[in-house]
Amino acid sequence: MTITEQPFRGWSPEAVVFDCDGTLMDTEEHWQDARRRAFREFGLRPAPGFAERAKGVHYLDCGRMMAEEADKAHLAPELTESLLAHFMERVAEDPVTMPGAAEFVRSLSGRLPLAVASNCPLAVVERSLERAGLLSHFGHIVVPGDPGPTGATTGNTGGGTTGSTDGGTLIRPKPWPDVYATAARLCGARSERTLAVEDSLTGIESARRAGLRVVGVGDRPADGRADTVDLWVPTLNAPELLELDWVRPG
Incomplete structure (x- = not known):
């Protein structure tokens, strides 16, 4: 409709x-900040427009996207873990x-x-x-x-x-x-x-x-x-x- x-x-x-x-x-700002922190933690940079592509995506899929778009697919588990940890820190700080x-x-x-x-x-x-x-x-x-x-x-x-x-x-x-x-x-x-x-x-x-x-x-x-x-x-x-x-x- x-x-x-x-x-x-x-x-x-x-x-x-x-x-x-x-x-x-x-929390979208928290997710964006968590993604930035996770990328930075591994010495990576997000591709242009990544924040919009990642909006609403399950965090496991987001971690895989982060790794694949950085051409570091083998880092998907570590990036996912880092992403979630940084996000939970931000939520606890600022709900x-x-x-x-x-x-x-x-x-x-x-x-x-x-x-x-x-x-x-x-x-x-x-x-x-x-x-x-x-x-x-x-x-x-x-x-x-x-x-x-x-x-x-x-x-x-x-x-x-x-x-x-x-x-x-x-x-x-x-x-x-x-x-x-x-x-x-x-x-x-x-x-x-x-x-x-x-x-x-x-x-x-x-x-x-x-x-x-x-x-x-x-x-x-x-x-x-x-x-x-x-x-x-x-x-x-x-x-x-x-x-x-x-x-x-x-």
């Missing part, structure tokens, strides 16, 4: 699933929410099931949301399962976070649909009646492939690649979002 003046007429969600980085938490994000989450909390679907490791998502005072509002956190014996990891925050596999099936990172499809199911909602809130084209593709409707947030790409969203807003306190019937309390 392309953007319209009244994109949600006659429709309301059964659940809302948020991306974390760049949607709830202002910042995106404009309107905390207020929007709190306005929906208790009225709709809420979840997070992220390409970040579970510990990073939990730490970010906890430091921002938002973790308790989400019933589930769904992240990709890293390769290895643990499989796909989901977190249920309703009384302490627990890790489990999603029926033994590996949850793949965005742009695969897995994280959003799993989050909708855990919320007890049909995919077509679940709303995704996303800032990246990678995440938007993931949500649409899972059958969710989408609100895009942030700077709208000028090349038309975001035309599949139902509504695009600059921030989560934008009037065109807050005035929707299902957003207004009561």
Whole structure:
């Protein structure tokens, strides 16, 4: 569906699933800084435009991209480890929410099931949301399962976070649909009646492939690649979002 003046007429969600980085938490600058630090640590330089290509990419894939674009493919494991370590340091130092994000989450909390679907490791998502005072509002956190014996990891925050596999099936990172499809199911909602809130084209593709409707947030790409969203807003306190019937309390 392309953007319209009244994109949600006659429709309301059964659940809302948020991306974390760049949607709830202002961490893109942290990722960029972590990439710069990791490149510098190994005496490498990113290729022009790398920051934009890396936006929304799973950190394991980002580490591989960093190594391949520097023509140092053998350094992928070390670069990935360095990238994540630097990022977690920055998050711990400076947890910042995106404009309107905390207020929007709190306005929906208790009225709709809420979840997070992220390409970040579970510990990073939990730490970010906890430091921002938002973790308790989400019933589930769904992240990709890293390769290895643990499989796909989901977190249920309703009384302490627990890790489990999603029926033994590996949850793949965005742009695969897995994280959003799993989050909708855990919320007890049909995919077509679940709303995704996303800032990246990678995440938007993931949500649409899972059958969710989408609100895009942030700077709208000028090349038309975001035309599949139902509504695009600059921030989560934008009037065109807050005035929707299902957003207004009561």
